[in-house]
Amino acid sequence: MERTLIIIKPDAVERGLIGPIITRFEQRGLKIIGMKMLQVSEELARKHYAVHEGKPFFEPLIEYITASPVVVMALEGPQAVQAARKTIGATKPVEAEAGSIRGDFGMMVGRNLVHGSDSPENGEAEIALWFDPSELLSYERVIDRWILE
Ligand code: IDP
Numbered sequence: 001m002e003r004t005l006i007i008i009k010p011d012a013v014e015r016g017l018i019g020p021i022i023t024r025f026e027q028r029g030l031k032i033i034g035m036k037m038l039q040v041s042e043e044l045a046r047k048h049y050a051v052h053e054g055k056p057f058f059e060p061l062i063e064y065i066t067a068s069p070v071v072v073m074a075l076e077g078p079q080a081v082q083a084a085r086k087t088i089g090a091t092k093p094v095e096a097e098a099g100s101i102r103g104d105f106g107m108m109v110g111r112n113l114v115h116g117s118d119s120p121e122n123g124e125a126e127i128a129l130w131f132d133p134s135e136l137l138s139y140e141r142v143i144d145r146w147i148l149e
Pocket residue numbers: 052057061090091109110111112114115116118
């Protein structure tokens with residue numbers, strides 16, 4: 001089983017899209033094993049996006065992610081990273097497929113609504129950065145045999 005970190009970014013929260021975005025992942029069959037709403041500190045934002053430090057969009061990105069509350073989720077499933085990134089769509093919303101979250105709700109790269117981890121290793125590392133182990137749940141869903149073979 002793989003795990004991935006999803007962030008419903010400030011623009012999505014402000015636009016009232018928390019519900020519709022969570023629904024996409026739920027309907028896909030990904031299991032929510034952790035979820036909370038928080039105001040992101042500058043320190044956490046810089047750690048999370050450290051790989052982008054020095055790029056021209058880095059400072060605006062830190063401003064964007066700290067501008068208003070976010071909802072973070074830890075999701076679990078087979079190939080959860082790839083499944084979630086397909087559901088999210090390409091980084092630039094105009095290039096994202098219709099039917100994806102960014103393709104359906106977004107227009108610009110700096111307002112692209114959702115974050116999803118880009119590899120299983122980063123999924124684990126990002127979940128460890130955003131969640132305390134006590135906030136992650138292990139449970140069986142009775143419907144799982146109709147989603148997973
Ligand atoms: P991803 O979110 O699809 O993984 P990354 O390349 O990891 O995309 O970039 C992280 C975030 O930084 C993007 O989701 C977006 O919010 C922002 N970003 C990336 N490239 C640009 C850009 O060229 N201009 C403005 N913001 C950008």
